[in-house]
Amino acid sequence: MTFEKLVSSHSHQTSSPPDRHCSNPAKFDGHLRIYPTLACNLRCDYCVNEQMGQRPAVFSQASPEAWVQAINREGRHVVLTGGEPFLYPGLSELINGVNADLKVRVYTNFCLSLRDVLDRIQRPVHFFISWHPQQRADRDTFLDNAFHMLDNPLFTADMHAIDAEETRAGLDADLDYFLKKGLTVTKDDDQRTFDGSCQTALKTAVCSKIIYLIGPDGTRFQCVSRLIRKDRPMENMLKSPLATEEAVSLCPDFGNCAPCDILGQTQMAVYNNGQEE
Numbered sequence: 001m002t003f004e005k006l007v008s009s010h011s012h013q014t015s016s017p018p019d020r021h022c023s024n025p026a027k028f029d030g031h032l033r034i035y036p037t038l039a040c041n042l043r044c045d046y047c048v049n050e051q052m053g054q055r056p057a058v059f060s061q062a063s064p065e066a067w068v069q070a071i072n073r074e075g076r077h078v079v080l081t082g083g084e085p086f087l088y089p090g091l092s093e094l095i096n097g098v099n100a101d102l103k104v105r106v107y108t109n110f111c112l113s114l115r116d117v118l119d120r121i122q123r124p125v126h127f128f129i130s131w132h133p134q135q136r137a138d139r140d141t142f143l144d145n146a147f148h149m150l151d152n153p154l155f156t157a158d159m160h161a162i163d164a165e166e167t168r169a170g171l172d173a174d175l176d177y178f179l180k181k182g183l184t185v186t187k188d189d190d191q192r193t194f195d196g197s198c199q200t201a202l203k204t205a206v207c208s209k210i211i212y213l214i215g216p217d218g219t220r221f222q223c224v225s226r227l228i229r230k231d232r233p234m235e236n237m238l239k240s241p242l243a244t245e246e247a248v249s250l251c252p253d254f255g256n257c258a259p260c261d262i263l264g265q266t267q268m269a270v271y272n273n274g275q276e277e
Ligand code: SF4
Pocket: 040, 041, 042, 043, 044, 046, 047, 048, 049, 082, 083, 084, 109, 132
């Protein structure tokens, strides 16, 4: 069912139109967003997982071989995220197995000792590296990883830190420390401005997301919130080809979305359920 048809049928059934729409006109980039693990070595207050008020659901972990076969069959560029992807034991095998014509991007906090695993990666990778000052992770381990990575011509990177209320106290001192050692880390704005997340009163929404979000066992979910909660699983890309890019549903959980669920190509028609604003 399309977004428009589901909005029309729900509005007809409840005899009330949506109270408002939230949307993001960004165009889907076609990439697979794969979470090989939801485990993390840090525990940031502003993390999606913490914002959901719970630790992530438990998933079984797929083998690197299974990921490689499914990614290459789909023939799409891949973003590896989490959690901390470097906690997934087969990360270098997974990355090395992806067809050379596909791009690989990795989101990481770069705070584990990574020299050995970086040396095992033998194909181009673009890293999105976030420094998380609140956790007092070791700055010199981060620096050592960063310089080791930058020495490798296969690798490129964006390095940033979130300028959040919880991090502000230590952030400037850390960024100065990095700069004095020769590494520039830029500040990014806090993205927790989406009012569909962190709310106590939940609303109904017709939600459409054009995205491929894949959990650690290969199961696809419509949004990050559902992935973290292991709620309403879709197809499993390790067992069968992925279905259409658009995922549409009538959702009772608007308000419990992850802060990043408004990123990417998204349409939501929100019903007020008779509640006062
Ligand atoms: S490093 Fe990232 S995934 Fe880990 S707790 Fe912090 S925000 Fe969450």
